[in-house]
Amino acid sequence: MRFIFLSVLCTVLLLGTISSAWPWRPYGILGGSLDKRADTTETSAAGTSEQKTAASTASETASSTTGGTTGTTTGTNTKTGTSTDTATGSETATGKTTGTNTKTGTSKTTATTSISIDPAAAAGGVSMITPASSSTTYYKIGQDVTFVWNYTSLSVTPSAVNVVASCSLNSQVYTLTSNMSVEQTGSVVWDTGKYKQTATIPLLTASYTLFIYDASKELGDTASAGYLSSQIGYSFGMYSPQPYTSLGSFECVTCNGALSATTRQALKFTCGMALITFASFTWFAGSAGVLAT
Template structure:
C-alpha cells in the first residue's frame, strides 16, 4: 500500500514537471535570468568606476613633443617682448620727465649777436652785397632741433627768408645774399630791417617758455641802394654846397635887415627927444 502511494506521488511529480516545462510562460518570466544580477567584487568596484573603465587612456604621439616645445618658446619670447616693451615705456616716460622738468623761474632762451657786435652802432649794408650774421645762445636749457632765420621790413610788410629748418648749432652763422633776384619776392628798399631768429617748431608769435628759445627780434640794421654815377659835365649840382640862396632864405634875410633898420631908427628918435645926442 505504501509502495503504491509512493509510485503515485512520483508519477504525479513527473507529470507536473513535464507540464511546467512545456507550458508557455509569459515574456517577463522568460527573461528571468536577466533580472538576476551577478555578485560584484567590492574591491574592483571601489577602485575603478564604469566611466573610467570606458574612457580610453591617452596615447603619446610623436607630434606632441614638438608642438609643446614651440608653444613654450613662443610664450617665453612673448613674455620677453612684453618686458622689453615695458622697459622701453619706462625709459620714454623718464626722458619725457627730464625734458619737461624745467624750472619755471628760469628766463627764456635768447640770442647774443657776435657779427655784427651788439655793442656797435647801427650797421648799414648795400643792397646786392653778402651780409653775414653770427650769434650764440643764452639761458637755453632745451635745445631746439631746427632754427629759422629771416629778415622783415615794416615799410613794405615783406619777409625775406635767409635760412629755413637749419640744424641747431651752439654758434649760429648765416650768409644773406641781398641781390635783387635772390633776396625774395619784394625788392629791398632803403629802409630799416629786423633780424628774426626762432625755433622752427614754434610760431613767431608764441609766448616764450622758461629754458626754451624764444623769438629773437632785437637786432635792427639798415639797407641802402647806391645812386648811379653822374659825371660833373652833365650838370651835377650839390644841394648842400651851392652858394645860391633859395626864395625862403632870401625872404628871411630881408626880414632880419628890416628889423635891424627899425631898431636903429627907433633908438635914434627916442634918444633925440631927451637931448642925449647934444
C-alpha cells in the same frame, strides 16, 4: 485527506512541467504583456566590470602616454624707466598626445631724460658776433650779408631754427634759411644779389631786424624759461646804390625834412617881413627917444 493533497501536488507538478516545456512565442501568449524578468545582478556586474576595464585602460593609457598640452603664452615687455611683464597661459590635458605651444612677444625700450629748469630763469637767446650788436651795420643790396651768433642761457636745445629778416617799412618777412641745425656757433650767409634777381618782394633801402627762433614755434611766441626766445631781434640796415648826382640837383625822396619850392618861398617871405618889422620898430623907437640913454 492525504489523497486530495497528493492529487493537487501532482497536478501542480504536471502543469509546471508542461509550462516549462511549452514552445513560447517571442511575445508570449498575451501579445507581449508578459516579459521575461531581467537578470539585474548579472547586468550590474557586467556594467561594473566594463567600467573597471575602461578606467583601467584609461589609467594605463594616461600613465604610458604623455598628456597633450595646448597652451598660449602672450608676453609684452615694455620698458619706460621700469619693466613690466605680463604672461597669460592655459593648459589642457587629454589622453592623446596633441600639443601646441605658441609664444608671441613684443619688446620696447624707451629712455626718457628730464632736466630741471628754474621757472624764474630767463629765456634763451642769441648773442651776435657778426655784425656787432653795439652798432647798426648797413649792407649794400646785391652783396652777400654774413651773420654769426652764439646761443646764450639755453637749457633746452631746439632741434632746428629759422632765420628771418623783418622789414617794418613794407611789413614783410624775408626768410634767410629754415630748419637749420643747431650748433654752438651759428652762421648764415644771405646772398641778396641772387635774391634780388628772382624776388617777388623787393628789398628796400630801410632798416631790418634779424630773428632766430625755434622752427617748431611761430615767430613772436613767448618762450618758457630755458627755451629759445623769438622776441629779441638785432637791427641792421640795407640800401641800394644810386648813380652819382650833383649836390644841387640832389633831392632826398625818403627824407621827411625835404622842402618844396613853395615852402622855401614862404620861408623867405616870412623872414623878410620879420626884418622889415624889426627895422621899422627900431627907427620909430629911436625917433621918439625911447632908446635914448
